[in-house]
Structures are given as C-alpha cells and as structure tokens.
Amino acid sequence: MISLFMLSVMGIITSFWDTMKLILKYMQIHSFWSLGFQNDSPPRTKLRFLEPDRVIPTSVNYHFTRQCNYKCGFCFHTAKTSFVLPLEEAKKGLSLLKDAGMEKINFSGGEPFLQERGHFVGKMVQFCKQELKLPSVSIVSNGSMITERWFKMYGEYLDILAVSCDSFDEEVNKSIGRGQGSKNHVEKLMKIRKWCQDYNVAFKINSVINHFNMDEDMSEQIAQINPIRWKVFQCLIIEGENCGQDALRQAEKFVISKEDFKNFLNRHKDIKCLVPESNEQMRDSYLILDEYMRFLDCRNGRKDPSKSILDVGVENAIKFSGFDEKMFFKRGGKYVWSKADLKLDW
Numbered sequence: 001m002i003s004l005f006m007l008s009v010m011g012i013i014t015s016f017w018d019t020m021k022l023i024l025k026y027m028q029i030h031s032f033w034s035l036g037f038q039n040d041s042p043p044r045t046k047l048r049f050l051e052p053d054r055v056i057p058t059s060v061n062y063h064f065t066r067q068c069n070y071k072c073g074f075c076f077h078t079a080k081t082s083f084v085l086p087l088e089e090a091k092k093g094l095s096l097l098k099d100a101g102m103e104k105i106n107f108s109g110g111e112p113f114l115q116e117r118g119h120f121v122g123k124m125v126q127f128c129k130q131e132l133k134l135p136s137v138s139i140v141s142n143g144s145m146i147t148e149r150w151f152k153m154y155g156e157y158l159d160i161l162a163v164s165c166d167s168f169d170e171e172v173n174k175s176i177g178r179g180q181g182s183k184n185h186v187e188k189l190m191k192i193r194k195w196c197q198d199y200n201v202a203f204k205i206n207s208v209i210n211h212f213n214m215d216e217d218m219s220e221q222i223a224q225i226n227p228i229r230w231k232v233f234q235c236l237i238i239e240g241e242n243c244g245q246d247a248l249r250q251a252e253k254f255v256i257s258k259e260d261f262k263n264f265l266n267r268h269k270d271i272k273c274l275v276p277e278s279n280e281q282m283r284d285s286y287l288i289l290d291e292y293m294r295f296l297d298c299r300n301g302r303k304d305p306s307k308s309i310l311d312v313g314v315e316n317a318i319k320f321s322g323f324d325e326k327m328f329f330k331r332g333g334k335y336v337w338s339k340a341d342l343k344l345d346w
C-alpha cells in the first residue's frame with residue numbers, strides 16, 4: 001500500500017485516479033481473502049465493498065402475471081401476455097435474487113390473486129418467508145379476490161398488503177375502471193383492512209392521482225383507516241402499455257400536470273403516512289421483474305426487457321434494468337418493511 005503511494009509521489013503514476021484504482025485493486029485482493037474466510041457476513045456486503053458500482057437488488061417488484069379482472073384506464077402493466085412461470089421456476093428465480101442480496105420482494109401484477117385464486121401468490125409468499133427468510137414480503141392487489149381464508153392460510157408469512165384505492169366515491173372508481181360489476185371497491189377495502197388487523201399484516205393503500213380524482217379530499221377516510229403508508233402516485237404514461245399504437249390502454253385523458261399533483265398533495269399535507277411519487281420519482285426507481293423474470297428498463301418512457309435472470313443470472317440481467325438506486329433511496333424506497341420491526345398500532 002505504502003509503495004503505491006510512493007510510486008504516485010514519484011510521478012510514475014501520474015493521475016490521482018490511477019492511484020485510486022491501484023489502491024482499490026489492492027483492497028480487492030486482500031479483502032477477498034480476509035473477509036471471505038474469516039467471517040460469515042452476507043455476500044452482499046462483501047460484493048458491495050469489492051465492486052462499488054454493482055447494483056444490489058435490495059427491493060424487487062415481481063409482476064408475475066399481467067392478467068387482471070379490473071380495467072383501469074391508466075393501467076401501465078397491461079395484459080399483453082397470459083404467461084405465468086411455473087411455481088418451481090419462480091422459486092428458483094427468487095432464490096437467485098436472495099443470493100444476490102434481495103431483502104424485500106413485492107408481488108404485483110396484473111392482479112396477483114387471480115392465479116389459482118390466490119394460492120399461487122400464497123405459496124410464493126410462504127416460500128419467501130419460510131425458506132428464504134426474507135425480511136419483507138409484500139403484495140400489491142386491487143383487493144377484489146382476497147378472502148379471509150387466504151389470510152388464515154398465508155397471512156402469517158406476509159409483512160405488508162397494499163390495496164389500490166383511488167377514490168372513496170364509487171362513481172369515481174367506476175369512471176376510472178377500478179371495479180367489477182356491482183361489487184363495491186371501498187366496502188371490500190374496509191373488509192381487507194379488518195382482516196389485516198385480525199391476522200397481523202401491515203396495511204397499505206396505493207392511489208393513482210389522475211384527472212378523475214385529482215380534486216378529491218381523501219383526508220378523513222385515510223385518517224380513519226390509518227394505513228402504515230399511503231402511496232400517492234402521479235398517473236404515469238408508458239409507451240406500449242398505456243399509450244402508443246400497440247398499447248392496450250390509451251391513458252392520455254387521465255394524465256394530470258405537475259401543478260395538479262402538487263395541489264392534491266397540499267390538500268393532504270397533514271396526513272403523516274402519505275408518501276408522494278411524481279413521474280420523475282417513480283420512473284426509474286423501481287426494480288421491476290416481468291412475468292419471464294426479465295428486468296424492465298423504463299428510462300426511455302417504455303419498458304425495455306433485459307434477458308431473464310433464469311437464463312443469464314441476476315448480475316448480468318440487472319445491468320439492463322435502468323435502475324436509479326439514488327432515486328430509490330431519495331423517494332424513501334427503503335423503510336421499516338418487516339412486520340417484526342413494525343409496531344402495528346391499530
């Protein structure tokens with residue numbers, strides 16, 4: 001190490017960066033042997049130390065199905081395929097992610113409870129908690145298919161359940177397409193909230209602010225429901241999903257301006273659990289895996305897939321994820337997400 005500095009001072013190595021690279025190399029060689037054999041710290045820590053630029057999939061969103069029973073006009077993960085990986089393949093991919101440093105998995109869709117009436121997602125939730133021992137396992141759902149029986153079978157393995165709700169006015173939900181026939185979305189939301197309380201699962205609400213609900217004041221109902229987090233998204237346009245020729249939705253009429261979004265946030269500024277996400281905060285700050293376990297890169301305003309982690313491994317696929325880790329931390333992507341650490345105060 002000292003000799004490296006000496007070489008630098010003597011002008012043999014001219015630039016500061018050359019010196020830094022050599023020091024890093026020195027640390028890599030020596031740390032590998034010492035850290036690798038002397039302690040049992042997780043590989044994630046070692047890899048981060050050895051390769052500072054390496055992306056760790058700390059929190060992953062696995063959209064394992066694109067099928068859904070709702071028809072939200074702004075949906076940006078639409079039913080372009082009906083493919084779902086067989087359970088054993090999905091488990092293999094989840095294990096690879098765990099080995100690469102995943103701490104939180106979120107199952108999303110489409111509607112996660114459509115596949116095998118919730119048993120498919122239930123088995124993955126159980127596997128991730130029981131076998132992989134992940135600190136946090138969560139689901140985002142529209143809520144329509146969830147039953148109390150599901151909570152009895154799988155509730156203990158689930159940390160957080162997020163249910164989408166854009167309005168407490170059923171007519172507004174209908175205009176958006178959040179609904180199915182005569183079923184009341186808000187009534188179901190309240191039932192699920194109760195089951196979360198009974199089965200000790202943290203309850204979260206996700207709302208997409210769009211042209212139809214941007215003037216609503218949801219403060220009273222949110223305060224009454226008291227979710228651990230209320231995620232408030234600005235309606236997002238993604239080419240090939242909800243805009244453009246090949247898209248299954250045309251969401252232009254749902255889009256709102258930055259100003260409209262700001263007004264909505266101001267109206268709800270007293271709600272402590274509100275976590276806002278503008279288009280800028282949202283676009284590249286999620287690690288998204290599609291139904292083939294390919295990372296989706298949203299940097300160009302569309303979803304460009306990597307190769308599947310099942311074919312090329314996590315490390316190779318994640319390079320094409322377009323993931324902005326700084327924005328992930330800036331938008332509060334890392335939070336207390338394990339129910340073991342959450343004080344569920346109902």
Ligand code: SF4
Binds near residue numbers: 068072
């Ligand atoms: S519930 Fe979600 S996945 Fe289903 S249509 Fe609406 S936004 Fe899309």
